[in-house]
Every structure is written in C-alpha cells, then in structure tokens.
Amino acid sequence: MNKNDIYEIKIDDLGNDGEGIGHLSTEDKKSFAVFVKDALVGELVRVRILKVKKNYAYGRLEEIIKPSPDRVQPVCPEARRCGGCLLMHMSYEMELEYKWNKVRECLERIGGIVNAGSYMEKIEGMDNPYFFRNKMQFPVGVNRDGRVTMGFFAQRTHSIIDLDKCYIGHPLNEYLIKHLKPWLQRWQDRTGGFIYNEMAHEGLVRHILTRVGFKTGEVMVCLVINGDSLNVSKDAADELMSALNRGVDEYNEHFMEYPLQSRVRLASVSININRDKTNRIMGDRCKILWGNDCISDYIGDIKFNISPMSFFQVNPIQTKILYDKAVDYAGLSGNENVWDMYCGIGTISLALAKNAHMVYGVEIVPQAIEDARNNADLNAISNVEFFCGKAEEVVPRFYEERRNDAGSRPDVVVVDPPRKGCDQTLLDTISRMKPDKIVYVSCDPATLARDIKILTEKGFELKKVGVVDQFCHSCHVESVVLLQRKNM
C-alpha cells in the first residue's frame, strides 16, 4: 500500500475520535485497518491513502459510494473542517446509540462485566442538542490577506477556522462575534500588532473567552492577551464595551428564537494575562475592565460564583441530570458520611450535602478548593469540609489517622476523576475504608472500566450504569456507575 493509492472500503467500526474504520486484506492475508475521518459504519467509501503505518493507514474520504441511512447533513457548514463537532454528520439518535455502546463495550471488554447492557439505563440525550455550552474560547488571528479571523482550531492544528456562528455555544456568541470582529479588525489596522501571532509570539489579543449563566443570564467576556493591559489607547476599551453592549442588545431582540428563550446582560469584562509561548489558553492573572470579577449561575438550586479561571461544567442542562443521577445512586437518607474525591469546585459535594450528615471533598487545585469553600458559604451549607491535595495522599492519611474514630467510616464514596481515571493507591484505600456504595462519575469509559475491574476484584458489585450526553456531537462520553459492597 502506498500514499495516494485509491481503495474502495466498507466501514465496519468507529474509532475513538468518531472516525470510520475499514479493513483491507493484504497479500499475506493480514487484515489492515484504514482510518477514515467522516465515514460512518455500513458505508462503502472511496478513500485516498494519506499515510501508511505498519499495521494501519489513514485515508481521506474521497467519495461516499453507498451512504449510511444514519448520515445527515451537519447543521453547521464548517463541521467537517472544525475540530469541535466530530459527529455532526451522524443522526443524533445514532450518536446516542454509539455512545451507549461505547460504554457497554468498555465494561465488557476492559471491565470483564458479562452482559453489561443489562446494568445500563437508557442514555440521557438532549431534546435539543444545540446551543447548550455555557463557555466558549475563541482563538483570534490574522489571515494572509490581513483579515481578522476568530473561531475554532481545525482538528489537531492551530489554523483558525473563521466562524460567524457556532451551533453548540450559547446563541449570544453569534452576536458577540459579529461586533467583536470589526473591533478587532479596526485596532489591528490601526496598530499593526493588535492581534496575537502564535508563530512569532508577537501581538496582543490571543483568545476571547465568553461565559453565560444559563439561569442568571449573566455574561462574562474575558480577553486573553499577551501583555499586561489593553493600553493601546483608551478608545480601544471604550469601543470594546460598545461592541459588547451592541452584541448583547441585538441578542436580546432575538432571544425568543432560541431554545432557552431568556435575555442576558453583561456582568463582567476582564483581561487575562498570558505572556507565555504556550498552548495553554489562560494565564494565571486577571484584571477587571468593567463590572464584577465573576458571574453566578445555578445547577439545580445551588448557586455558584464563576470567575474567568474557575472550572465549571460546560453543559448546565445535562450536568443537572448527571448530578441528580449521582445523588440518586448514592441513595442518601441524611445520616451518611460521604466522600467526594476529585471534587473540583464542590459541585457534587454540595448537591450531596443536603441529604448527608457530612461530606468531605478532596481536590488537587488550590483555587478550586477556595471556590468550593466559597460556594458552600454562598449556599449556607455547613456540613461539608474540603481538603486540598492529591486524593491518593489525603485520603490514606485521613484513613490512618481516624480509622478508629466512631463514625469515620464513609457510607458512600463518590469519585469523579479526570480522563486517566483513579489512582491505584486511592482505589486500595477506598476498598479498605469499606463504604457501602461507590458512585463513580467518569468522562472516559475505558479508564472507568479498568477501575471497575479493580473494584469488583476487591469485593464491590456493579449495580447500575447511567450514560448522560454532556458533549453532544463530540466523541466524549460521560457516565455514572453505582457499585455496592458485597457481604454487607
């Protein structure tokens, strides 16, 4: 097989990034996998080979000879180029089925669970899987013709796809982009280096972050800049404010056309200082240009203050469903001691606290723990205690110190680790703590299944699995699992 060869291939599987996978037999009868972005299972496609490796190859989709009945025209015209929505060419029903199956397969193949589907609830999809994100981060740049571009990176690159509108962000973003782009262009034309150039590490404005409180309507805009201030001219900041206000006003004239049907108002405008030559979007410091230093929003009836650098779940509607499930699986009566490992800003901890005796949260990022404590105060929740540190260090230490104290045994342990899953030491400690239940919230079914295998070997039993679609049109799958201790 050589680069630029053309093959007809039947797609029989989907990979981790939603790419189609077909198999060719080579002369020595070995099966050879070909990865084809944008192709769906069941499709017969013509591909041009782009890159050949030892056991597999990448092909470019040249023609769909026989399309899948699940193929749809993506709502967004840029879906194929943009690195954001990798599954928009698939019907939403099919996408939900794909995600549910991904969890089932991982549980069976990696977790060693027999007939995993029988433990799984129906996947929770969105009625309207568009305009659901509360946070957007738009990179800005200048193209060859000197025109300002603002949008998203193409998949696995740093070339910016210029967008007027994004179908998964809050609809306000379209109106903000419409007024921000001319403002950026004007100052780029006037001063030359207003827009950041990533290659040369020169220029000022790098990214624009927006956040909208879905319940409060509060809007945050934060400009990430390669500098300490926006001091090109006082007019620049004034013009920025009028651009943002025009965007908000125009959206408010149209808000009835969108799913949330609520007005918004500008609440916080800031800059974030990031002078490093780095892929990290945000730097460590913010300065307020106008309004408050944070916005607030709710998940259920719990209020959160969110600053530009805070972590906050991006799909507030589905997050509520996910946390409700986690709380439901925990099955609390009000007397329990609960641990919430990897607690972030305390979102799950606070949701659990209402029905628990005491909730202990552990999180590695100091700022997140500070946010968690403030959020507890903000909601007058006092039966929570937060520890800052690695869960795999804090929890064993706590266990050693207090294991003989009456009432120190946790009744329920909740974990919500990052994609790499739980640390082995932590899983050991959890099993020694002998909780009645473990509720595992996961953003990666493969590491979830690996950890479930470990926990089932340590005497826990899989009881229930929920899958909640938090990141519609992407390949990310969020699930929540209930494990119960045997011989209780």
Ligand code: SAH
């Ligand atoms: N439960 C929270 C956050 C989950 S994201 C929510 O739903 O909002 C996972 C969190 O684990 C992140 O906040 C990350 O900072 C934290 N984390 C990563 N490694 C950790 C470790 N070893 N110990 C404790 N927390 C860790």
